[in-house]
Amino acid sequence: MAEFLQFCASGLTVGAVYALVALGFTIIYNASDVVNFAQGEFVMIGGMTTVFATAAGVPLPAAVLIAILAAMAIGLLLHRLAIEPARGASPVTLIIITIGASIFLRGLAQIVFDKQFHSLPSFSGDTPINIGGALVLPQSFWVLGGALVIVIALWAFFNRTVIGKAVLATAANRLAARLVGINTSFVIGLSFVLSAAIGAIAGILVTPITLTSYDIGTLLALKGFAAAMLGGMGNPIGAIIGGLLVGLLEAFGAGYISSTYKDAMAFIVILAVLFVMPCGLLGRASVERV
Amino acid sequence: MANFWNKIGRAAATSVAVLALGAAAHAADTIKIGSSLSMTGPASFLGDPEGKTLEMYVEEINANGGVNGKQLELVVYDDAADANSARTFATRLVEDDEVIAVVGGSTTGATMAMVPVFEDAGIPFISLAGAVVIIDPVKEYVFKTPHTDRMACEKIFEDMKKNDISKIGMISGTGGFGKSMRGQCMDVAGNYGIEILADETYGPKDADMTPQLTKIKGTHGIQAVVNPGFGQGPAIVTRNYRQLGIDVPLYQSHGVASKSFIDLAGEAAEGVRLPAAALLVAEKLPDDDPQKAVVTGYKTKYEETTGEPVSTFGGHAYDGLMILVEAMKRAGSEDPAAIRDEIEKTQGFIGTGGTVNMSAEDHLGLDLSAFKMLEIKDGDWTIVN
Numbered sequence: 001m002a003e004f005l006q007f008c009a010s011g012l013t014v015g016a017v018y019a020l021v022a023l024g025f026t027i028i029y030n031a032s033d034v035v036n037f038a039q040g041e042f043v044m045i046g047g048m049t050t051v052f053a054t055a056a057g058v059p060l061p062a063a064v065l066i067a068i069l070a071a072m073a074i075g076l077l078l079h080r081l082a083i084e085p086a087r088g089a090s091p092v093t094l095i096i097i098t099i100g101a102s103i104f105l106r107g108l109a110q111i112v113f114d115k116q117f118h119s120l121p122s123f124s125g126d127t128p129i130n131i132g133g134a135l136v137l138p139q140s141f142w143v144l145g146g147a148l149v150i151v152i153a154l155w156a157f158f159n160r161t162v163i164g165k166a167v168l169a170t171a172a173n174r175l176a177a178r179l180v181g182i183n184t185s186f187v188i189g190l191s192f193v194l195s196a197a198i199g200a201i202a203g204i205l206v207t208p209i210t211l212t213s214y215d216i217g218t219l220l221a222l223k224g225f226a227a228a229m230l231g232g233m234g235n236p237i238g239a240i241i242g243g244l245l246v247g248l249l250e251a252f253g254a255g256y257i258s259s260t261y262k263d264a265m266a267f268i269v270i271l272a273v274l275f276v277m278p279c280g281l282l283g284r285a286s287v288e289r290v
Numbered sequence: 291m292a293n294f295w296n297k298i299g300r301a302a303a304t305s306v307a308v309l310a311l312g313a314a315a316h317a318a319d320t321i322k323i324g325s326s327l328s329m330t331g332p333a334s335f336l337g338d339p340e341g342k343t344l345e346m347y348v349e350e351i352n353a354n355g356g357v358n359g360k361q362l363e364l365v366v367y368d369d370a371a372d373a374n375s376a377r378t379f380a381t382r383l384v385e386d387d388e389v390i391a392v393v394g395g396s397t398t399g400a401t402m403a404m405v406p407v408f409e410d411a412g413i414p415f416i417s418l419a420g421a422v423v424i425i426d427p428v429k430e431y432v433f434k435t436p437h438t439d440r441m442a443c444e445k446i447f448e449d450m451k452k453n454d455i456s457k458i459g460m461i462s463g464t465g466g467f468g469k470s471m472r473g474q475c476m477d478v479a480g481n482y483g484i485e486i487l488a489d490e491t492y493g494p495k496d497a498d499m500t501p502q503l504t505k506i507k508g509t510h511g512i513q514a515v516v517n518p519g520f521g522q523g524p525a526i527v528t529r530n531y532r533q534l535g536i537d538v539p540l541y542q543s544h545g546v547a548s549k550s551f552i553d554l555a556g557e558a559a560e561g562v563r564l565p566a567a568a569l570l571v572a573e574k575l576p577d578d579d580p581q582k583a584v585v586t587g588y589k590t591k592y593e594e595t596t597g598e599p600v601s602t603f604g605g606h607a608y609d610g611l612m613i614l615v616e617a618m619k620r621a622g623s624e625d626p627a628a629i630r631d632e633i634e635k636t637q638g639f640i641g642t643g644g645t646v647n648m649s650a651e652d653h654l655g656l657d658l659s660a661f662k663m664l665e666i667k668d669g670d671w672t673i674v675n
Contacts, residue, residue, distance in 0.1 A: 003504055006534070010500040017497075115334045117522040119554050126557070128533050135534050209529075210497030211522045211554060215332070219495045255501035259490045260464070 002133025007255040008248070009131070013140040013209065015247020016147040017043070020202035021224025022231065022239035023154070024195035030171035030234050031191035034094040038078060038102035039224060040217030041109075042199025045071045047212030048109060050204050051118040060123075068200045074105070075196025079189045087185075102217060109214035122208040139208045146205045150198055151240060167191060171234075230270050232283025241281060246270070320363040321356075321624055323348075323614065324389035326379040326404065327418075328396035331370030332494075332521075335548070336396040339592070339604030340418055341366055344393065346595050347611055357618050365389060369400050376400035380407040390624050393610040395419050396603075398466055405432055414617075414630040416610040418603070420545075421470045425653040431630055433653040435609040435643055436602075437544060437567065437660055439471035439518070440478060445565035445661040446516060446541050447475075447482035449674070455513040455539070459488035459506040461499065461527055463519030467545055468494075471518035487512055492523060499523075500530045507536050514538050520545030525554035532558040539563060544661070548601040552669055563674065565661040567602045569642040571671050584640050605642030613639055613646065 021039055028036045049070045053063035082097050089097075123142050128135035158164040169177040170187040178184050203212065210216075227246045231238025246266050253265030273281065325344055328337035348364045356362055365387045367379035376395065383389050384407060391414045395401030398421040405424070408415040408431055415432050417424050422438040450458070462472035472491075479486055488509040490502035506515060515538060517527050524546045531540055540562050542551070547566035552559050568575055572585040588608050589600045616639065617632035618624070636655060639646040644660025663674045 003508060006504045007501050010498050014498050110330065115330070115338070116550060117525070117554055119525075119556065126533075128535070137533055206497075211526065213522065216495070216497075251498075251501045254490075254492075255505055259492060259502045259505075262496075263493060 003255065005132050005134035007251045009134050009136040009140060010255075011248035011251030012244060013137075013143050013206075013247070014250065015227075015244035016143050017202050017206045017210075017220065017243075018223045018227045018246050019240045019243025020147055020150065020198055021220050022227035022243045023150070023236060024199050025224055025228040026234060026236050026239045027154075027167075027191050027195045027198075028188075029228075031167060032083070032094075032188045033091045034083065034098060035091075035225070035233075036078075036192070036195065037095065037098045037221050037225075038105060038217075039195060039199055040219070040221030041102050041105040042071050042075065042196045042217075043203035043206075043220050044109060044212060044214060044217040045074060045105070045196075046200025046203030047120070047207040047216070048113045048118065048203075048214065049200075050207065051120055051212065052113055054120065064204055067204055068197050071196040071200035071203075072193045075192040075194075076189060078196075079192040083188070083192070084185065102221065106214055106217065113214060115214060117211045117213045118207075119211050120204075120207045137209060139205075143202075143205045143209070146201060147240075150201060151236075154198075154236065163187075163190070226267065226270050228280075230273060230280055232280030235280070235282045238280055238282035320361045321358075321618070322363045322365060322387060322389045324365045324367075324383035324387055324392045325394035326367045326369045326376050326383065326392075326400065327394050328371035328400060329366075329368040331372070333371035333397045335521075335550075335601070336418070336603045337368070337371070339596075339598070339601050340394075340396060340607035341368075342596050343592065343604040343607040344611055346591065347608060350591075351615060357615055358622060358624075362615075366394075369396075371397050371400060373399045373403035377403040377407060380404035384408070384411045384413060389413065390626050391614055391618075391629055392416070393418070393607065393614055398424065398470065401434075405429060408432065412630075413626050414614070414633055416614055416633070418606045418610055420467060422474065423470075428651060428653055431626075433610075433613070433633055433648070435613070435641065435646075435654075436606045437565075437643060437656055438474075438654065439467070439543070440474040441656070441658060441661060442471060442518075442544050442565050443475040443478050444482075445658055445663060446543075446563075447479065447484050448658070449541075449563065449565075449663050450484060450514060451482050453539075456483055457485050457487050457511050457513050459490070459509060459512045459515045460486055461488075461490045461492065461502050461506060461515060461517050463494055463521070463523045464491050465494035465519065465521070465523075467543075468519035468523070471543055471545075475516060475518065492519075492527070494519075494521060494523060496523065497526065498530065499527050500534060503527070503530050503534050503536065507534055512538060514541060516541045516543075518543045518545070522554060525551055528555040528562060529558045544602070547664075548603075549599045552666060559666045559669070562666045564664055566664050566671075567605060567643050567660065568662055569600060569602050569605045571662060571664065571673055572600075574671070574673055580640050580645065581642070585642050588642050602642070609639075609641035609643050609646070612641060 024039045046067045049067035050063045122139045124138045166182045227242035231242025249266040254262040327341050329341045348362050352361045369376040393416045395417040398419040401417040401419040417434040422440050424434050462468040488506045492499050542564040568581045569585045572589045575582045592600045621628040621632045636648040644656045646655040648655035664671045665674050
């Protein structure tokens with residue numbers, strides 16, 4: 001039982017990060033049909049900026065704020081400089097642009113920061129908490145709690161604010177949204193800024209556990225993308241469930257079956273699910289709009 | 291198709307060898323030595339200090355009058371740990387730059403990709419990568435300076451035997467280094483009466499190893515755990531190890547022998563043991579240690595010039611360059627074959643990695659005494675006897 005709980009704790013912590021990355025994918029995908037492969041880089045920017053700001057003597061809360069703002073600014077620039085000028089292009093072209101942007105951001109991070117791994121001190125100490133025999137780091141609760149707060153805040157934003165509803169309207173039908181007076185270009189820009197902020201927060205929360213470096217984004221983008229696909233591309237709840245599932249699959253795969261095939265196991269399950277349910281667990285079948 | 295390119299490559303390499311010999315006969319004003327290092331990319335923590343070291347010392351040698359009255363000219367390429375690029379650069383070093391010897395190859399993958407090029411061209415190649423396959427079986431023109439992973443396993447098992455440990459668990463990275471060392475440890479464990487009860491792995495970019503360690507913790511009778519790997523993986527393993535409250539000794543490999551490991555693992559690193567070169571504990575060596583002067587000299591120069599803490603990886607480049615320079619002096623010529631013969635005759639060379647005694651059967655020339663067993667105490671290395 002203690003083992004089971006330990007695997008759960010590990011899977012949920014890692015899974016929460018995948019979920020936040022998947023959520024970032026979903027928000028941008030809904031607003032613009034673009035799968036933003038630079039999503040992982042936002043996680044990196046969040047972690048690395050916080051590390052370097054605290055190293056420069058900035059107190060942690062201020063460093064966190066700087067990191068989130070930096071990521072948001074880069075998200076906005078990514079939209080304004082790379083996505084917006086190519087707005088007539090096909091989604092495939094836009095996806096390739098985001099891959100290029102992710103390589104560019106990684107290269108930039110190598111120069112602005114450095115090529116080493118870095119860590120942050122845990123927010124509330126390193127003494128593990130004993131839950132039914134499983135030893136869980138306090139930071140894990142920060143990650144899970146942070147993910148929960150983000151999900152609730154997003155829900156409120158989309159359902160309780162006019163701008164949020166404008167985003168939903170754009171996601172539903174861009175042309176109709178434009179006809180009723182919604183500035184869709186602003187909405188798409190907003191979705192990039194929002195995704196960047198979510199990614200950065202995930203990066204900051206998880207750095208004390210998993211460490212960070214200029215190139216952690218690639219793998220996170222891959223896992224987050226897999227999670228989004230598993231949950232159903234475009235469905236925010238699906239992204240959360242998909243992320244947590246991928247995390248749990250990895251932890252249980254490594255714990256109960258074999259650590260050698262840990263990654264393979266998660267992907268085999270995802271493939272099997274997509275084989276039976278091509279739109280993911282909570283996805284809708286896509287309808288061709290005429 | 292692959293065959294076809296192989297043939298082309300071979301033909302090109304042979305014709306280049308002829309060209310290179312021709313060029314050497316013309317005796318230029320400078321002696322060209324080449325290098326391909328992983329100065330960026332995933333192995334940049336190896337290539338970066340290696341590149342800085344080579345440049346630093348070539349400059350110093352030139353300021354002191356060069357070798358055999360000629361200035362050295364260093365040609366360095368950055369292969370970013372990509373074996374394909376490394377091979378391309380190797381060909382370029384031989385064909386375009388016409389170097390007479392090469393010190394480089396940060397990773398085992400890059401090294402093995404370059405080996406055939408230098409073997410065919412007859413250019414002496416001193417590798418800076420870890421795995422034992424580089425020099426076993428012996429290749430005529432290939433040498434290396436870093437200790438092998440096999441030696442690291444033997445050193446660890448030797449220490450375990452002293453502490454009456456015989457049943458262990460292993461958690462290894464699946465990257466090239468971790469995988470190779472895991473195999474070597476499995477291979478030599480029997481010689482030391484060590485039984486491996488748990489054998490777990492993790493991916494080079496994994497961020498959480500508690501599931502694997504939980505499994506090891508639950509395996510009955512384990513007296514110690516070994517973690518072959520480098521990069522951030524071992525730091526996370528060490529942190530997870532303490533998180534789970536596993537109380538048997540944890541052994542890391544020489545792959546984490548740099549200050550950044552202690553910084554990353556933090557307090558969790560207390561009590562971790564690992565085999566490493568004397569360079570890491572330069573100031574703590576007894577004064578009568580033959581390596582003392584060499585390692586403190588290198589450490590001071592590197593830290594003053596670059597402003598960064600010294601790592602053993604840069605030391606491998608120092609050893610490689612100095613072995614080559616001494617061989618060139620003894621050979622008194624720029625003929626690659628003559629230099630090769632002299633490198634093989636290296637005896638009693640004291641470098642940062644240990645005392646090197648090469649022979650026709652041993653193109654590494656280090657023995658177990660080159661490793662010191664270290665323990666991390668109060669955030670610093672201490673020597674265990």
